[in-house]
Amino acid sequence: MSRNEKVNPSRIDPKFKYEVVKMPGGEKLLQCFQCGTCTSDCPVARFDEKYRPRNIIRMVQLGLKDRVLGSDFLWLCASCFTCTDRCPQGVEVASVIRVLKNMAAAEGRIPQLFKVQLGNLIKTGYVYEIPESRIKRREALGLPPLPKGDVEGLIKSLKGLSVMKVLEG
Amino acid sequence: MSEIKYMIFLGCVIPYRVSSFEVSARRVLRNLNVDLVEMPEFNCCGLPLEPISHELMLILSARNIAVAEREGLNIMALCPGCASTLKKVNKILRENKGLREEVNKHLRESNLEFRGTIDVKHLSQVLIEDVGLDRIKKAVVKPLKSLRVAEHSGCHLSRPRKYIGFEDPENPTVLRRLIEVTGAKCVEYMGETECCGATVAGINDKISLSLVREKLSNIIEAGAEALITICPSCHLMYDANQIRAERMFNEKYGIPVLHYTQLLGLAMGVPPAELGFDELRVSPEKILGKIGGGFP
Numbered sequence: 001m002s003r004n005e006k007v008n009p010s011r012i013d014p015k016f017k018y019e020v021v022k023m024p025g026g027e028k029l030l031q032c033f034q035c036g037t038c039t040s041d042c043p044v045a046r047f048d049e050k051y052r053p054r055n056i057i058r059m060v061q062l063g064l065k066d067r068v069l070g071s072d073f074l075w076l077c078a079s080c081f082t083c084t085d086r087c088p089q090g091v092e093v094a095s096v097i098r099v100l101k102n103m104a105a106a107e108g109r110i111p112q113l114f115k116v117q118l119g120n121l122i123k124t125g126y127v128y129e130i131p132e133s134r135i136k137r138r139e140a141l142g143l144p145p146l147p148k149g150d151v152e153g154l155i156k157s158l159k160g161l162s163v164m165k166v167l168e169g
Numbered sequence: 170m171s172e173i174k175y176m177i178f179l180g181c182v183i184p185y186r187v188s189s190f191e192v193s194a195r196r197v198l199r200n201l202n203v204d205l206v207e208m209p210e211f212n213c214c215g216l217p218l219e220p221i222s223h224e225l226m227l228i229l230s231a232r233n234i235a236v237a238e239r240e241g242l243n244i245m246a247l248c249p250g251c252a253s254t255l256k257k258v259n260k261i262l263r264e265n266k267g268l269r270e271e272v273n274k275h276l277r278e279s280n281l282e283f284r285g286t287i288d289v290k291h292l293s294q295v296l297i298e299d300v301g302l303d304r305i306k307k308a309v310v311k312p313l314k315s316l317r318v319a320e321h322s323g324c325h326l327s328r329p330r331k332y333i334g335f336e337d338p339e340n341p342t343v344l345r346r347l348i349e350v351t352g353a354k355c356v357e358y359m360g361e362t363e364c365c366g367a368t369v370a371g372i373n374d375k376i377s378l379s380l381v382r383e384k385l386s387n388i389i390e391a392g393a394e395a396l397i398t399i400c401p402s403c404h405l406m407y408d409a410n411q412i413r414a415e416r417m418f419n420e421k422y423g424i425p426v427l428h429y430t431q432l433l434g435l436a437m438g439v440p441p442a443e444l445g446f447d448e449l450r451v452s453p454e455k456i457l458g459k460i461g462g463g464f465p
Contacts, residue, residue, distance in 0.1 A: 043364040047379040080364035081328035105221040113371050114221045125212035128185040141192050147211035153279030154212050163222035
């Protein structure tokens with residue numbers, strides 16, 4: 001969905017901003033006065049015109065829930081936290097965007113990369129599949145064996161987390 | 170001399186692709202008498218998965234902290250991403266008792282408990298605060314006076330400020346001071362605090378490689394012969410992905426990217442063969458030739 005598409009009033013969700021404010025990291029959302037410090041200091045925004053943190057914040061304030069949660073640009077945040085550290089209003093911009101990604105994920109919108117990493121995690125404790133050649137190389141380099149993941153304990157600890165449903169589908 | 174002892178946290182990126190960092194870090198820490206204890210069990214710190222679930226990240230980090238608490242040791246993470254995540258969760262769960270109880274319900278399922286009794290530091294923080302520049306300086310037997318390098322601290326060494334605390338994100342000095350103690354000249358350049366783009370790699374390579382190109386161009390402009398990192402993900406971007414950026418933009422950079430611990434090791438007179446130099450993708454031959462180390 002394009003950022004510049006016309007707003008359809010029937011698709012506006014006026015309560016959306018309050019949902020975001022309730023989430024850890026989203027608390028200061030309503031303090032944003034659209035100065036644009038976040039966008040002008042964003043390393044990703046310099047190289048991709050679709051990604052504009054200020055616009056994302058504004059879309060949330062306006063209640064454009066579908067448009068934000070269904071977007072691809074949401075996933076472009078580099079999590080460098082420059083916006084968060086520089087916001088004059090104390091908005092944790094990167095964390096607001098993380099809240100939005102979490103919400104998109106809860107609706108099943110998750111880039112493949114994260115499904116793979118979650119799958120690896122519950123198999124080994126590591127988010128990457130560490131190849132046998134690396135394990136052998138460790139020995140050759142004189143490194144100690146890798147710490148083992150307590151996979152059984154890990155799975156028990158993650159019981160009941162809704163994000164684990166990702167792996168069922 | 171007081172004993173410095175930590176539980177070492179490797180994270181996922183280092184075992185997966187960046188053994189050179191681990192080899193060199195262990196080697197110089199041994200020289201500096203920092204005692205390392207291996208983690209009896211481990212899982213990802215949670216940072217890579219926070220985009221899909223904040224709660225999942227909290228539990229993953231808390232599990233690791235709880236393991237270290239059980240052993241009664243502070244954690245030293247080599248990866249700033251892991252360090253920042255563990256620090257963040259340590260602070261959040263110490264301050265928010267309600268949330269701590271919720272997370273502990275999950276942890277108790279596998280006989281772990283977060284109590285908030287240990288600290289987490291990044292390697293650079295251990296070097297600057299616990300070992301100290303004076304002791305590092307004493308260990309430098311072969312000052313690298315002929316080298317001109319650039320530093321890249323990386324975002325998670327200092328951001329977000331409210332959780333990290335030991336370094337100023339707008340004017341980082343920790344890595345610069347650690348480099349200067351080796352005798353190498355640390356040049357200033359445009360965009361020193363800019364992100365490496367690692368988190369976007371795999372989602373959008375055009376953006377991440379554009380960031381690599383910008384960084385390398387800026388340090389070449391400043392006359393640096395090598396880039397020094399202290400983060401495995403930043404290193405992957407500038408070393409392994411340097412070749413990909415060269416291909417994408419049809420340019421040649423040829424900038425060796427060294428882990429700080431490799432640079433320090435050289436200054437301590439450790440043979441390059443013991444510092445993982447042969448794992449680097451961009452050949453460090455020019456640098457090693459210059460300081461008379463020879464290529465392994």
